[in-house]
């Protein structure tokens with residue numbers, strides 16, 4: 001459509017109803033200043049243009065680049081390398097060709113501040129988060145000139161809104177930045193913007209936030225929410241509708257958390273609650289800065305490193321990661337496995353470690369396929385079952401193959417130990433899982449109320465062994481990482497599936513064996529962990545499963561192969577949005593009973609394993625070679641999980 005056919009009254013007629021005609025025409029006469037046309041400024045401009053505002057003062061000195069694509073209005077292929085201010089002016093003129101612009105193409109600074117705010121009815125802040133100095137200057141000038149000034153900050157998947165209105169608390173009085181170092185100013189700005197810090201709960205990778213490098217993560221949803229929030233308050237201010245919260249009051253809406261909080265911080269950052277919050281954030285940041293360099297991941301440089309970078313996400317009992325890699329050439333590497341039989345009662349014959357190593361091989365095979373390679377595995381000494389060494393050779397595939405469909409699930413697959421939905425598994429999903437284990441294996445499903453009760457009784461019996469023998473105490477002491485959400489070499493306490501009181505009790509008890517004994521004897525110490533870790537999850541799931549080997553496994557190679565089937569099963573479950581928790585202790589204790597292996601000095605508990613075996617055989621329909629057992633169900637993925645050691649730490653050079 002040509003610009004001369006444009007008709008303001010038609011273009012913005014659908015605003016009518018929420019504003020009346022007189023108000024719409026008033027909006028047309030208003031001038032809004034927007035500093036910054038990046039993350040939120042572009043969306044502000046386009047939203048306010050669609051609201052029918054007729055005049056803008058805009059400032060920006062940047063050009064569009066690819067890293068702006070995730071969120072910035074106007075950031076797209078045709079605009080890369082172009083001035084943001086020109087692109088956004090064009091886009092806005094495409095909505096209202098009658099717009100009047102005063103452009104500040106070298107940004108706002110102390111010299112043009114007066115011109116930038118000349119004739120302005122409202123200032124909408126959209127400066128870069130890190131541009132603290134100029135932001136202070138603009139807000140101070142607005143206060144001096146009696147111009148209402150608002151800011152809507154994109155935080156996580158939400159928006160934090162503050163308004164500084166004429167004659168009320170000023171930006172400086174609220175944030176209290178004067179005389180502070182830059183780091184501290186940024187911290188104060190962040191905590192002042194979002195006293196509720198709703199976004200902090202769901203940041204999944206804090207390495208992406210780097211205040212020193214002036215970099216932080218962002219989302220497109222937050223920018224659009226900001227435009228909505230700022231646009232709404234712009235309308236209320238410009239039409240004098242009232243009810244705009246002014247600092248020290250603020251609003252924080254978080255779409256991810258389904259939460260809206262109205263904040264009130266008299267004295268701004270000098271408020272005792274803010275001072276406490278600042279102290280906590282400062283401590284967290286300094287702990288983050290002092291993280292050991294070996295925990296920092298480096299980008300894999302070669303094909304083998306890329307394959308191993310996937311491989312290391314294989315699951316292992318208690319997250320022990322019992323493997324190291326030696327890269328021999330660009331087509332050959334060696335896996336040195338080191339089982340945990342000398343300290344882990346769950347791994348007395350090294351079979352759990354071999355099953356884990358099998359999951360590693362499956363990851364290698366999938367990751368190699370994604371590089372157009374086939375991985376072949378050779379056990380150096382097939383007769384050895386302790387510390388097997390595996391040579392991996394990579395050969396080019398003759399035909400081009402599709403990207404392996406399970407590849408994207410290698411890193412996101414994780415244990416979920418919390419209760420799951422009791423919705424039965426869909427038939428199509430069961431069939432996909434049956435197919436995934438492949439030939440040589442079959443699945444036993446344990447479903448329905450009665451069967452789930454039976455298996456839960458079994459789990460409780462295994463727990464009564466697990467939680468009361470000193471041999472297991474030694475393992476739990478070693479493998480739980482207390483007070484963390486993520487752990488690269490253990491299991492975080494928050495991923496155990498117990499509530500915080502029970503976790504605290506477990507932490508206290510695990511300081512010494514005598515504490516465990518005392519708690520168990522006088523205070524029924526196993527009751528809460530058994531209810532939370534076994535009873536409730538045992539019943540609250542879609543189904544339990546056992547992966548069975550058609551031919552009983554004998555050699556190390558058989559156990560490795562079993563592990564590969566486990567990984568195909570688990571990755572497929574992840575793809576189907578099913579959560580999984582292994583339930584290996586009943587299986588492990590009953591195998592010990594079958595093999596006549598002594599695993600504890602406690603004769604009663606050794607005998608309990610015999611009963612467990614009979615019950616498990618009854619549930620499996622007779623004696624079977626059970627490779628893996630667990631529960632499955634629909635539900636959200638775990639928010640706390642085990643991570644992995646960095647590849648650098650897993651690489652070795654053997655002589």
Ligand SMILES: Cc1cc2nc3c(=O)[nH]c(=O)nc-3n(C[C@H](O)[C@H](O)[C@H](O)COP(=O)(O)O)c2cc1C
Pocket residue numbers: 314315316317318319320352353355356359413414415417490491581582583584585641642643
């Ligand atoms: C052979 C094997 C046995 C396991 N046994 C159990 C188990 O009995 N209970 C449990 O909650 N998790 C069990 N796990 C899960 C591991 O603890 C988990 O894979 C590891 O901590 C890494 O965490 P992630 O899978 O969430 O990445 C087992 C894993 C493997 C490979």
